[in-house]
Amino acid sequence: MKKKAIVIIPTYNERENIRRLVPALQEVFADKMISDWDLGILVVDDTSPDKTYEVVADLQRKHKNLYLLVNKKKSGLGGAYLKGMAHAFIELKADVIFEFDADFSHDPKKIPQFLAAIDRGADMVLGSRYIRGGGIPKNWGFHRKFLSVVGNIIIAVVLTNFKIRDWTTGYRAITRKVYDSVHRHLDSERFSGYTFQIGFLHRTVQAGYKVVEVPFMFVDRTHGKSKLGPEYIKNTLMYIIKVRIEQLLQSKVFKFVMVGGFGALVQLMSLQLYRFLLPEFQISILTKYLLATLLSIETAIVSNFIFNNIWTFSDRKLKPAQIPSKFVQFNLTSMGSLLIQLAIAAAGQQFIGIFDLFTLPILNVVVDTGMVFAVVGILVGMFWNFFAYTTFIWKKKK
Template sequence: MKVVIIIPTYNERENIKNTLKALEEVFPQVEEKYEMHILVVDDSSPDGTGEIVKELMKTKNFVHLFVNKEKAGLGAAYIKGMKYAIEKLQADLVFEFDADGSHQPKYIPGMLKEVTKGADVVVGSRYVPGGSMPKDWGFDRKLISFFGNLMCQSVLFTWQYKDMTSGYRVSKTSFLKRIDLDALLSKQFAYKIHLYYAFHKLKAKIVEFPIAFVDRAKGKTKFPKNNIIDSLRVIFTLRFRESKKFIQVCIVGTIGAIIQFSIFNLLRLKTAPEYANVIAVEFAVIANFIINNLWTFKDDKIAFKNIKKLLFKFFQFNLISLGSISIQFVVMKIGVSVLGRSTLLENGLVMIGILIGLVWNYTMYTKLIWKKKK
């Protein structure tokens, strides 16, 4: 199996030689089935990092170089490197690995062993037992890292992962090929968060492997100042994408309620109010079904031509709506009998009923009516 260690560089003249040497030294400890290669992605570093790599390539045929014309960001460099590793080097696995000495090569054999045991992605983690942060890092940088991870976990609901902002990772290219790398939301550091989430969505087996992250050996940081804002943008955009359908279902529900009120008021003077309301409810249900079909779930739309299927789904939709009404009935019944009666309380119970009803509707719509085709 071919393993390509991707190393992005920008002005790492003082580090690159040592980094490549240290990597080469651990290669003999790697299981024999892994064929190790290194790909440096250099953004035409003015300090001549690329020239040093070219010199080394004369004697080391496992070292490769990809040169970018200009500095385009950490994410951009890794994405280019991944594509090159997949298309030109036919890599089965790629490492994301920094040039500055922060990522210690001694973990590579262990991380690959996890792949042998069945992992699709192995993340070098600072927040699992055995992992650690640089001792000489200031309180502020540690705090930023800690809260960055906390934000990822709480906004994306990914509590099972402890270090979503780690830069040290090995992943199977079979998974990378299924991800649109050009569509990752950031070309900076935050691409890491998006990529981690993309692996999670693909149900990749992700293992966090404890690492001691150490401070950069030499040279200056390239960590851009807008990184925090950029990472927050990525996290919240991912969350919004996930919640989009739920928000749409809420909007459609509100439209339904407006329709129900309007029809009810049109009919109530001509018919008994209980009948007027039943007719009004059914109008709202029909409208909700049509709008959800054309808008919320347009990707999984039930074709209007397919009358039999449409009628069947509409029948199911009615049952689901009935379920929602029943939930609201039960909430009110139990609420009042346990807590007693008052205007505020009963309105609160209506609110709770609506919320539970919404979750019920959303779940049934996605799992039953507009189930994703595999």
């Protein structure tokens, strides 16, 4: 049996374009290179005021592989694609769908290359303007070029993924398996507009699917108007920042730092408490103050151990039987961190010396090299702790 691919075209006031585009696509479908593919077109129109759907209904009489969905309400690009994808994969039993603009910006002749990439094992294929062989129109004004190029760079930086070169491209091929695992996460409320594209791709990349880019030259539309508005920039920025913050909040490093910060508070408060509770006594050098200090350090260690176990490393939580020995390891690790801080302070004093550096404005605090050694010591100590936690105490289960 032939594999099936459906080219989904969302339309809003595209009657002039769709009239020409359908025959142009049919011509490409006849290419011998893709003879093992059964191809069709699905137009998703939001009841365009220019009655695009009427033109499509008319074309359907000639083209048996042309399908039409009409939404009563305008639901944005993401809404149109989600409806179209559900229809293509479930009703039409497609193996692959294309995302394709009606306005001839996307060269239909590239379709065989997309399908070839899928035959070679790609899960998703992007028509890319920013790899060799691809491009944007030379006549674009500086403003538009800047927005597109810099926008893509910002997205890559914020999402820290530099393997994808064209995040915002609307020319894509998506396999059923990617759709199945990704579409549920994209509620059409939040992803109704163009953010749908970035959201969909980001989910796909995160899930570890193989995404391949095929170059194409973007062509400006000659008929009709672009629906891309300024809210696109705002929505995109909000989306990527939100994703980034979510990822940060979920990261182990962040939780580890929070637990450590909380531990420092616990240490300070319990120190006061022990100083208040302990009776007055003095045995040689062990004074009440020193004992309270030691107890408060141990209290912070217990707090750090508990919260790292139930929160930072909740995915690797220790079994009850492991806790005593792991707690000993945890104490040794903390002692190591303390030794590192002492060693850095001693080395700093020995080789650099203690002297004033500058006065902090407003607070009027004099910063000296001793403080710098302390900060460096704390940071190196934290590195050591995190290293020991992840490699020894909360070792990743295989």
